[in-house]
Amino acid sequence: MPELPEVETTRRGLEPHILGKRVKHVILRRDSLRWPIPFEIVEKLPGQRITGIERRAKYLLMHTGAGSALWHLGMSGSMRVLAANAPAGKHDHVDIVLAGKRVIRFTDPRRFGCLLWQPTGEVHALLQKLGPEPLSAAFTGEYLFQRSRGKRVAVKSFLMDQAVVVGVGNIYAAESLFRAGISPLREAGSISKARYEKLALAAKQILAYAIERGGTTLRDFINPDSEPGYFEQELDVYGREGLHCKQCGRPLRDSRLNNRAGAWCGHCQT
Ligand SMILES: [Zn+2]
Numbered sequence: 001m002p003e004l005p006e007v008e009t010t011r012r013g014l015e016p017h018i019l020g021k022r023v024k025h026v027i028l029r030r031d032s033l034r035w036p037i038p039f040e041i042v043e044k045l046p047g048q049r050i051t052g053i054e055r056r057a058k059y060l061l062m063h064t065g066a067g068s069a070l071w072h073l074g075m076s077g078s079m080r081v082l083a084a085n086a087p088a089g090k091h092d093h094v095d096i097v098l099a100g101k102r103v104i105r106f107t108d109p110r111r112f113g114c115l116l117w118q119p120t121g122e123v124h125a126l127l128q129k130l131g132p133e134p135l136s137a138a139f140t141g142e143y144l145f146q147r148s149r150g151k152r153v154a155v156k157s158f159l160m161d162q163a164v165v166v167g168v169g170n171i172y173a174a175e176s177l178f179r180a181g182i183s184p185l186r187e188a189g190s191i192s193k194a195r196y197e198k199l200a201l202a203a204k205q206i207l208a209y210a211i212e213r214g215g216t217t218l219r220d221f222i223n224p225d226s227e228p229g230y231f232e233q234e235l236d237v238y239g240r241e242g243l244h245c246k247q248c249g250r251p252l253r254d255s256r257l258n259n260r261a262g263a264w265c266g267h268c269q270t
Pocket residue numbers: 245246247248249250265266267268269
């Protein structure tokens with residue numbers, strides 16, 4: 001599943017190829033993805049120039065003077081810039097055809113992704129209740145500490161709550177908690193400010209490293225034969241249930257939270 005680093009890498013990969021380009025027309029090979037694709041995509045985008053591509057949480061916003069196309073890659077989505085005559089496959093659901101014989105192609109085998117419309121001057125409902133970006137100055141240990149007071153929820157669930165901070169999914173929550181030495185099961189409200197400072201720093205470092213690595217290892221965004229978007233992570237705990245802790249050598253435990261797997265070390269994380 002594309003996580004925040006893959007979405008940011010996608011944004012960076014697309015930007016130089018689409019910025020300032022004019023949309024000629026839009027080809028929809030189905031009328032809905034996770035949700036119906038609104039008519040504005042077909043009626044308002046053509047003729048517009050792409051003025052920017054922005055990431056908010058795991059959403060991508062493609063801005064134009066008429067409004068913004070709002071994308072989410074869902075479980076299996078990816079976006080590439082290809083030659084306009086590149087044959088479309090079974091899972092290539094949307095083409096944004098650009099002047100200059102290029103096309104932005106959205107591919108999504110499982111169709112949990114979405115393509116929606118945000119009118120100019122408005123913030124889409126999906127973006128309204130999101131917490132701060134993890135790599136922004138607003139996301140700090142002090143913020144997590146204040147926000148968690150009185151909360152009895154497990155700290156891992158707290159960290160994965162998009163209203164608290166965006167884009168920290170199961171992988172990055174597990175990895176950040178391991179690096180900070182905090183048990184994922186500990187009550188969010190019982191953790192000290194000093195420990196939250198470690199946690200915020202760990203999350204920032206791990207995400208920034210993944211983005212940097214994605215930028216250097218990702219197959220390029222204009223090669224039709226590549227599978228863009230996802231890259232191997234160097235993970236300490238996620239997906240390593242029962243294997244040895246890289247720090248102490250003891251077997252990692254598996255504690256499910258909200259029905260999602262979660263490896264952690266009962267010795268290194270308290
Ligand atoms: Zn350990």
